[in-house]
Amino acid sequence: xxxxxxxxxxxxxxxxxxxxxxxxxxxxxxxxxxxxxxxxxxxxxxxxxxxxxxxxxxxxxxxxxxxxxxxxxxxxxxxxxxxxxxxxxxxxxxxxxxxxxxxxxxxxxxxxxxxxxxxxxxxxxxxxxxxxxxxxxxxxxxxxxxxxxxxxxxxxxxxxxxxxxxxxxxxxxxxxxxxxxxxxxxxxxxxxxxxxxxxxxxxxxxxxxxxxxxxxxxxxxxxxxxxxxxxxxxxxxxxxxxxxxxxxxxxxxxxxxxxxxxxxxxxxxxxxxxxxxxxxxxxxxxxxxxxxxxxxxxxxxxxxxxxxxxxxxxxxxxxxxxxxxxxxxxxxxxxxxxxxxxxxxxxxxxxxxxxxxxxxxxxxxxxxxxxxxxxxxxxxxxx
Numbered sequence: 001x002x003x004x005x006x007x008x009x010x011x012x013x014x015x016x017x018x019x020x021x022x023x024x025x026x027x028x029x030x031x032x033x034x035x036x037x038x039x040x041x042x043x044x045x046x047x048x049x050x051x052x053x054x055x056x057x058x059x060x061x062x063x064x065x066x067x068x069x070x071x072x073x074x075x076x077x078x079x080x081x082x083x084x085x086x087x088x089x090x091x092x093x094x095x096x097x098x099x100x101x102x103x104x105x106x107x108x109x110x111x112x113x114x115x116x117x118x119x120x121x122x123x124x125x126x127x128x129x130x131x132x133x134x135x136x137x138x139x140x141x142x143x144x145x146x147x148x149x150x151x152x153x154x155x156x157x158x159x160x161x162x163x164x165x166x167x168x169x170x171x172x173x174x175x176x177x178x179x180x181x182x183x184x185x186x187x188x189x190x191x192x193x194x195x196x197x198x199x200x201x202x203x204x205x206x207x208x209x210x211x212x213x214x215x216x217x218x219x220x221x222x223x224x225x226x227x228x229x230x231x232x233x234x235x236x237x238x239x240x241x242x243x244x245x246x247x248x249x250x251x252x253x254x255x256x257x258x259x260x261x262x263x264x265x266x267x268x269x270x271x272x273x274x275x276x277x278x279x280x281x282x283x284x285x286x287x288x289x290x291x292x293x294x295x296x297x298x299x300x301x302x303x304x305x306x307x308x309x310x311x312x313x314x315x316x317x318x319x320x321x322x323x324x325x326x327x328x329x330x331x332x333x334x335x336x337x338x339x340x341x342x343x344x345x346x347x348x349x350x351x352x353x354x355x356x357x358x359x360x361x362x363x364x365x366x367x368x369x370x371x372x373x374x375x376x377x378x379x380x381x382x383x
Contacts, residue, residue: 090364140335290361
């Protein structure tokens with residue numbers, strides 16, 4: 001997936017790699033001496049990795065990427081032999097599996113899979129099942145949405161129940177969206193296709209409606225809508241600190257984002273900032289965009305010690321105590337049920353009681369025509 005410099009995982013642990021321990025060398029016939037992962041850097045916890053290395057006498061070797069397209073390209077060029085584990089979100093794992101870049105997984109080999117929230121249990125969360133074979137292809141990790149964070153004192157809550165909120169002239173000069181073109185186009189697609197009534201008509205790929213698979217007519221209307229919106233925006237923000245300042249100062253009253261800034265605003269209030277009734281809408285009546293980050297095992301891993309080591313690493317990463325730390329460090333909601341070990345403020349902050357909303361969100365996906373999407377965005381920027 002194409003990315004700008006701003007990414008939803010921009011809260012990174014600086015210098016994390018340098019904290020990793022020196023490897024313990026094992027003979028080649030024994031258990032693997034390395035576990036190689038292609039992952040988002042925000043999820044690296046050096047102390048937990050070091051403990052895993054010490055326990056299993058292996059070296060964890062991470063490589064990082066910013067977006068799904070980058071990881072996909074690395075895997076296609078021999079990556080399934082170079083990496084044991086990879087992360088992805090939305091429907092990307094299904095694409096990886098179709099192209100034989102992943103192997104099927106076995107939930108019985110990962111005991112902490114039993115701690116998933118109901119929405120992410122293997123029989124419920126179908127995104128990580130191969131549609132053709134029904135095989136399980138990965139483990140849910142963290143989740144979120146590209147929703148609307150707003151000041152409820154200035155924008156009535158009922159207005160954020162529709163995407164029209166982000167295109168409302170009443171808030172001209174007080175709205176903001178990120179600079180990520182794919183989320184802007186996909187979110188506008190939900191509103192445009194609702195207006196056009198095209199969702200229930202035969203789709204280009206013969207499948208149910210997906211905001212990442214659009215007709216030329218729909219893309220044309222989306223371009224017009226985004227050009228109109230451009231005149232209503234104070235700015236398209238490049239990073240979370242910028243949006244935080246815009247919302248906290250009152251310059252912006254509603255913005256689309258990944259709830260990271262929403263959490264920062266609530267935390268700032270708890271630490272003494274002037275109270276403001278900030279809220280976050282995940283799903284509007286036209287729908288919403290969601291993502292679920294996952295742990296996947298590449299097709300280069302065969303049954304045996306290396307597969308067992310990969311399962312052990314995933315089991316450690318999705319354990320409740322580690323997931324709680326992941327949520328704090330990366331600023332995202334987790335797929336594991338942490339409510340029993342969390343405070344009421346933490347439950348609100350990390351949307352722990354709203355995980356059922358993920359079921360109705362459209363998962364991030366690869367645009368069916370990246371070239372057309374890029375052309376639409378270029379036209380919007382030039383308008």
